[in-house]
Amino acid sequence: MESTQGLPLEVRLSAYLDGQLPEAEVEEINAILAGDDEARVVYEKLKLGSEFGARAFDRMLQDPIPLDLVRNIKEAGRNEDDPSKLGFAAVPAAEIPANRRSAFWPQALSASLVIFLAGGAAGYLISEQKQTSFQAASNQFAPARTWLDDVAEYHRIYSRQARHLVEVPASESGHIVDWLSASTGVPFALPDLSAQKLTFEGARLLVAGGKPTAQLLYRDAENEIFAICFLQSEPVEGTTPLAESMRNDIGLVTWQKGKASYVVVGPSADPDLERIAEVVSANI
Incomplete structure (x- = not known):
């Protein structure tokens, strides 16, 4: 049996299949296939x-x-x-x-x-x-992937963070508005959701659907995390109706307004998610 050392992997694997390798090379190929x-x-x-x-x-x-x-x-x-x-x-x-x-x-x-x-x-x-x-x-x-799939995956990751929940803290609210408006091309105002017992924690900049996407993060009394995300989209006249969807344990309520698309994200079991989205839609 001749050595295949230095030959392309396909040649060595062919010799391995045919039982034409020395014992030492058989062990080497076994290790390669295992890893x-x-x-x-x-x-x-x-x-x-x-x-x-x-x-x-x-x-x-x-x-x-x-x-x-x-x-x-x-x-x-x-x-x-x-x-x-x-x-x-x-x-x-x-x-x-x-x-x-x-x-x-x-x-x-x-x-x-x-x-x-x-x-x-x-x-x-x-x-x-x-x-x-x-x-x-x-x-x-396969169903086409949308920006909401990316948002849901980000939310699943960041909602579990303790020290690193946000990129910019709520104490820099003015900077958050300027930064995310310029980054996404979507002007907005920070919604006050204290009446819904949600506390603003800060913000992040994401990439969803291949576009820069703002993420505003809020926390409720039970330590559950809610988010508002938005990005530029094809313009529409007025505001579209709210639409609910789910990604496993994550609930999403979406709508479009002008040249932007919005979504409120939270636990799918929360009964107030649509009501929160209504408040956000009227005030953002």
Whole structure:
């Protein structure tokens, strides 16, 4: 068994599949496959291609031989028995090179190997095409991701922060308004939600749907975190109706006004979430 050190990973994995590696390299490949996700993907594709090629070769051997080919083989055999039909004088058997009749077998073996490798390559390409087609089909039928998905994920992370809940604290309210208005392109006023028993904690700048997005964070008496997020969007006339949705345990109430989209985010079980959104919509 020859070493494959220094050769491309695909070559080494092919030799590994065929059992053609020294024991030390087998252990090395085992370690690579255990710790490298990409190597495992390549290995599985090569394995699938090899199995496909082997099955294709087996089926080829099981197929009936075409009648024309049988007739040609028989005709060639009769011609060999009668050299005069081949157009040259008979040669004494003693003068025929010893390796003449065995030369067919290396050629047949080489042809078989080429067919096997071609089948393996075809299997690899077919598996690659199937995976690409499956991913394309999955993307086609998967629901389109929106900025609200990003907002929900941010809220799930930041609502669990204690010391680092906000980027700029509530004590810098004036700076928050100037900073987020300039960053998002959406002018706004900080909503006072004290009547809803929510305390303003501060703000962050996010990226949602590929756009700069403001996040204003509030806390209630039970330490639950609520957020108001907004970004620039396609302009609409007036204000759209409030719309509720959920992302697992997170509730969202959304609307659009002018050239901005807004959402109030909080626990999905909170019965006052829509009422909070109504107050925000009227005052932001």
